[in-house]
Amino acid sequence: MLETEALRKVFKKQVAVDDVNLYLKQGESVGLLGPNGAGKSTFISMIATLTKPTSGIVTWNGKNVIKNPNIIRPTLGMVPQEIALYKELSAYENVKFFGKIYRLHGKKLEQRVQEVIELVGLKDRQKELVNNYSGGMQRRINIAVALLHEPEIIIMDEPTVGIDPQSRNYILEMVKKLNEEKGMTVLYTSHYMEEVERLCDRIYIMDHGKVIATGTKDELTGILSSEETINLELEQQSKVFEEALREQSTVLKVTEWEKGLRLIVPKNSRELAGIFHLAEQYQAAITSVNIQVPSLEDVFLHLTGRRLRD
Amino acid sequence: MFNFWEKDMKLLWRDRTELLVIFLMPFILIIILGFALGSVMSGEMTFDMTVALVEKDNPAEAASSFVKQLEEQPLPEQAITGLTQAAEQLQPNQILQQLLEEELDFVTVKQMDAEQAEAQLAAQEIDVIITIPENFTSDFLQASLLNGSEKSTIHIVKGEHSHLEGDILQNIIGQFTATMNLETAIAKAAGPNMSADVEVDIESIAKEETITNREPISSMEYYTIGMAVMFAFFVASTMAGKAYTEHSQLVLNRIILSGRHPLYFLLGKLLAVILMTIIQMLLLFGLSSLLMQSFQPFTWEISLTILAITVFYAVAVGAIGSLLIAITIRFNSNSVAGSFSGGVVSVMELLGGSFTPITTFPDIIQTIGSWTPNGMTLRAYMLANQGMPLADILPYMYRLIIIAVVIFAISLMIFPTRRAAS
Numbered sequence: 068m069l070e071t072e073a074l075r076k077v078f079k080k081q082v083a084v085d086d087v088n089l090y091l092k093q094g095e096s097v098g099l100l101g102p103n104g105a106g107k108s109t110f111i112s113m114i115a116t117l118t119k120p121t122s123g124i125v126t127w128n129g130k131n132v133i134k135n136p137n138i139i140r141p142t143l144g145m146v147p148q149e150i151a152l153y154k155e156l157s158a159y160e161n162v163k164f165f166g167k168i169y170r171l172h173g174k175k176l177e178q179r180v181q182e183v184i185e186l187v188g189l190k191d192r193q194k195e196l197v198n199n200y201s202g203g204m205q206r207r208i209n210i211a212v213a214l215l216h217e218p219e220i221i222i223m224d225e226p227t228v229g230i231d232p233q234s235r236n237y238i239l240e241m242v243k244k245l246n247e248e249k250g251m252t253v254l255y256t257s258h259y260m261e262e263v264e265r266l267c268d269r270i271y272i273m274d275h276g277k278v279i280a281t282g283t284k285d286e287l288t289g290i291l292s293s294e295e296t297i298n299l300e301l302e303q304q305s306k307v308f309e310e311a312l313r314e315q316s317t318v319l320k321v322t323e324w325e326k327g328l329r330l331i332v333p334k335n336s337r338e339l340a341g342i343f344h345l346a347e348q349y350q351a352a353i354t355s356v357n358i359q360v361p362s363l364e365d366v367f368l369h370l371t372g373r374r375l376r377d
Numbered sequence: 378m379f380n381f382w383e384k385d386m387k388l389l390w391r392d393r394t395e396l397l398v399i400f401l402m403p404f405i406l407i408i409i410l411g412f413a414l415g416s417v418m419s420g421e422m423t424f425d426m427t428v429a430l431v432e433k434d435n436p437a438e439a440a441s442s443f444v445k446q447l448e449e450q451p452l453p454e455q456a457i458t459g460l461t462q463a464a465e466q467l468q469p470n471q472i473l474q475q476l477l478e479e480e481l482d483f484v485t486v487k488q489m490d491a492e493q494a495e496a497q498l499a500a501q502e503i504d505v506i507i508t509i510p511e512n513f514t515s516d517f518l519q520a521s522l523l524n525g526s527e528k529s530t531i532h533i534v535k536g537e538h539s540h541l542e543g544d545i546l547q548n549i550i551g552q553f554t555a556t557m558n559l560e561t562a563i564a565k566a567a568g569p570n571m572s573a574d575v576e577v578d579i580e581s582i583a584k585e586e587t588i589t590n591r592e593p594i595s596s597m598e599y600y601t602i603g604m605a606v607m608f609a610f611f612v613a614s615t616m617a618g619k620a621y622t623e624h625s626q627l628v629l630n631r632i633i634l635s636g637r638h639p640l641y642f643l644l645g646k647l648l649a650v651i652l653m654t655i656i657q658m659l660l661l662f663g664l665s666s667l668l669m670q671s672f673q674p675f676t677w678e679i680s681l682t683i684l685a686i687t688v689f690y691a692v693a694v695g696a697i698g699s700l701l702i703a704i705t706i707r708f709n710s711n712s713v714a715g716s717f718s719g720g721v722v723s724v725m726e727l728l729g730g731s732f733t734p735i736t737t738f739p740d741i742i743q744t745i746g747s748w749t750p751n752g753m754t755l756r757a758y759m760l761a762n763q764g765m766p767l768a769d770i771l772p773y774m775y776r777l778i779i780i781a782v783v784i785f786a787i788s789l790m791i792f793p794t795r796r797a798a799s
Contacts, residue, residue, distance in 0.1 A: 115630075115634065117633065137636060140636050141636050145634055147630065149626055149627050151626055151630065151631050153623075153628065155387075155392065156387060156391075168632060168637050168641075169636075
């Protein structure tokens with residue numbers, strides 16, 4: 068459906084996007100994860116035909132959109148990171164204006180305006196000036212405008228930045244619903260790993276303009292080492308138990324933490340039975356066991372040596 | 378395009394600060410300047426012009442030659458006597474001189490030869506040269522009384538520095554010749570016996586057609602015009618500022634993605650500037666007229682002329698606004714609109730005469746000022762307010778439209794039309 072091939076953008080001598088390949092199938096929800104400054108916004112701006120690439124190709128259903136932007140524009144809903152609205156107009160006036168420029172008229176226009184305002188949950192406050200809205204409400208109208216013309220694909224550039232948890236949750240649920248119930252294709256960029264994990268079927272991780280990893284969440288976390296972390300919560304610390312664990316060949320590392328011990332073991336080593344046996348032998352009372360699964364955050368850290376929000 | 382225009386009008390209407398600048402500030406300035414500088418204006422705004430009269434004609438010789446010619450004609454004695462009397466009375470040079478020297482208070486006439494007159498006009502010591510050519514009286518008598526074919530023509534040369542005065546005088550002379558022609562035509566039609574009654578009513582020409590039938594322009598009127606043409610520019614810069622906000626908030630990107638040609642955005646703004654300028658200027662003229670009795674007495678002719686000038690000027694301001702918007706979007710910078718409203722407007726207003734009456738400026742400044750859109754509009758308004766015919770005002774309006782077309786064409790070339798400026 069949408070595909071980029073070696074897409075590149077250079078501003079003066081700064082490479083913002085470095086030969087990125089990406090594809091989206093119809094009805095898919097794809098995440099673009101990366102820290103601020105990774106080149107996500109520039110990349111989607113090129114896909115949306117708003118910025119001309121230095122080189123590379125963007126195709127929509129096999130047709131080159133760089134040469135003819137109007138191939139993709141009518142089917143594309145774009146939610147920019149900025150609040151791209153007229154703040155001195157009401158939510159209703161904003162949505163209606165953009166509806167008109169999308170060539171909606173009369174009853175159809177009014178119907179769509181009300182549908183999208185209802186979808187973002189602002190029906191009762193639609194006559195208020197956008198300027199008087201909270202950040203979260205402004206972001207919801209920002210999304211409503213992008214949905215007016217019933218696009219086939221929606222590109223969302225960090226749509227939850229700087230808003231309250233309630234609005235954030237509302238937006239995430241809405242995006243999920245649009246994808247799952249209405250079959251809308253979604254390209255979602257964020258530096259919040261948990262959002263991408265929650266919404267997306269496939270994920271591209273971007274840093275310094277490059278895609279450094281891609282795949283489903285499981286595939287990505289599988290990139291991580293073959294180790295896993297076991298957190299043991301103990302009634303009280305036991306030096307003899309700790310020493311006994313250190314002597315086990317299958318336990319790679321033992322460290323203390325405030326409630327007990329943290330072990331690093333080879334992945335799927337099935338070491339738990341041996342651990343419980345030793346605990347019984349040295350009369351160490353285990354109150355809780357937690358096997359830590361690697362997150363995308365860990366993956367990013369592993370790949371770049373930095374955290375997503377550094 | 379109407380949708381864009383409607384949105385821009387709403388945005389402007391809801392911006393209270395800008396509205397105060399656009400509507401209230403000029404009115405306050407009109408009152409302050411009008412009252413404060415009223416006494417200065419009352420002394421300086423009366424027209425005062427020096428006219429060089431270059432007479433190449435010899436009326437006495439022409440009259441005696443005409444009588445000789447008559448005597449050679451196969452005409453009845455009675456007709457010859459009547460026509461001789463008419464020729465003695467019809468002395469157009471004398472009548473014109475009398476008109477200039479006695480009836481027009483604001484004209485000082487100096488008799489001189491052509492060379493002297495040209496030198497003095499170049500040195501800006503005189504404002505207008507009126508030349509009465511050789512055979513003027515002879516041609517006039519022949520044409521008026523004997524169906525001669527040669528037309529008698531008075532030549533007027535206006536100085537570059539004195540277009541306004543020149544226009545006024547040209548108009549008076551035009552009326553003078555028209556009246557002379559009409560009177561003699563009536564006399565001819567009435568037959569030789571009636572020719573002795575031919576005369577030209579100089580007083581009525583002066584009263585009906587010169588600027589003196591309206592009060593000299595008052596300080597309040599002058600500053601209403603001056604402030605109106607000045608503050609119209611702020612509509613343009615305000616709209617450019619709003620365009621910058623739209624661009625920086627990526628609203629323009631939404632418009633581009635909608636598939637609408639970005640030019641609609643520019644055209645919507647052009648229309649909004651034009652309409653807002655018209656509203657602003659008419660409101661100022663209306664308020665000044667109602668509250669301070671400016672632009673009296675009211676006549677439909679003058680009011681319609683003022684309306685026409687306003688529309689033409691608004692189009693020029695709209696074009697300037699388009700240029701500012703195009704530059705703002707192309708370079709993603711608000712500094713052009715800022716420096717326009719902060720600096721360029723002041724210079725243009727100074728040159729155009731919004732703050733200081735143009736007649737007090739050195740001639741070079743007057744000439745430069747007359748080529749600024751606001752300067753030429755101010756002059757056009759002044760001519761209209763003095764009841765001058767549309768023909769005298771049209772050149773200024775044509776100039777405005779030419780300027781508007783050129784500026785708008787440049788703005789179209791600058792405005793990015795394919796993608797958002799990156």
